Amino acid sequence: TPIAILISGRGSNMRSLIAACTEPDFPASVALVLSNKEDAAGLDYSRSLGLRTEAVPHKAFGKDREAHEHAIDAKLKEAGVEFICLAGYMRLLTPFLTDAWAGRMINIHPSLLPLFPGTHTHERALEAGVRIHGCTVHHVTAGMDEGPIIAQAAVPVFPKKDSADDLAARVLVQEHVLYPAALKAVLVGTGGSVSSEDRLLVV
Numbered sequence: 629t630p631i632a633i634l635i636s637g638r639g640s641n642m643r644s645l646i647a648a649c650t651e652p653d654f655p656a657s658v659a660l661v662l663s664n665k666e667d668a669a670g671l672d673y674s675r676s677l678g679l680r681t682e683a684v685p686h687k688a689f690g691k692d693r694e695a696h697e698h699a700i701d702a703k704l705k706e707a708g709v710e711f712i713c714l715a716g717y718m719r720l721l722t723p724f725l726t727d728a729w730a731g732r733m734i735n736i737h738p739s740l741l742p743l744f745p746g747t748h749t750h751e752r753a754l755e756a757g758v759r760i761h762g763c764t765v766h767h768v769t770a771g772m773d774e775g776p777i778i779a780q781a782a783v784p785v786f787p788k789k790d791s792a793d794d795l796a797a798r799v800l801v802q803e804h805v806l807y808p809a810a811l812k813a814v815l816v817g818t819g820g821s822v823s824s825e826d827r828l829l830v831v
């Protein structure tokens with residue numbers, strides 16, 4: 629399945645997906661890496677590998693989120709993309725894109741959803757005093773971080789010792805394992821079209 633990876637920044641999850649796609653029998657190939665920021669570090673990396681990359685800066689569209697997403701959608705179609713992985717893509721999506729790609733777009737989020745949707749998840753996990761934290765791969769719907777859960781990985785929290793950065797690093801290691809595994813499960817499970825029943829747990 630030709631996939632697009634959408635990023636905004638450093639792109640470490642993007643790298644783990646790219647690496648997985650080079651393995652024999654992995655059911656996806658990277659058709660496009662796309663960023664809403666021209667200077668995203670991840671773009672340089674994917675370019676250096678010779679992957680097709682595009683920057684579609686949201687700034688060019690002012691407050692018109694949908695116009696920005698139309699431009700993204702055009703790039704996705706041009707590249708023959710059939711499935712989207714959001715990997716640190718830091719823009720809220722409108723129903724235009726989430727409806728157009730319903731069942732064919734997934735995201736990784738650095739918490740055990742439904743706890744801590746949104747940003748600053750590691751700080752909030754420490755503040756809340758949870759002893760288990762982690763990451764979630766989920767289908768993307770119009771509600772932020774609300775779509776059906778595909779897979780989760782858990783890590784321990786050490787409340788006296790951990791800083792938010794410690795926790796972020798511990799979770800990130802799991803993100804890099806979980807995301808390719810969840811993508812594979814989704815694609816192999818149903819040949820690329822997904823229903824909300826397709827869930828699994830990876831710890």
Ligand code: GRF
Pocket residue numbers: 635637638639640641642715716717736737738763800803
């Ligand atoms: C990750 O923690 C991801 O879960 C979140 O944003 C971060 C992106 O990191 N959505 P990277 O760009 O993949 O390194």
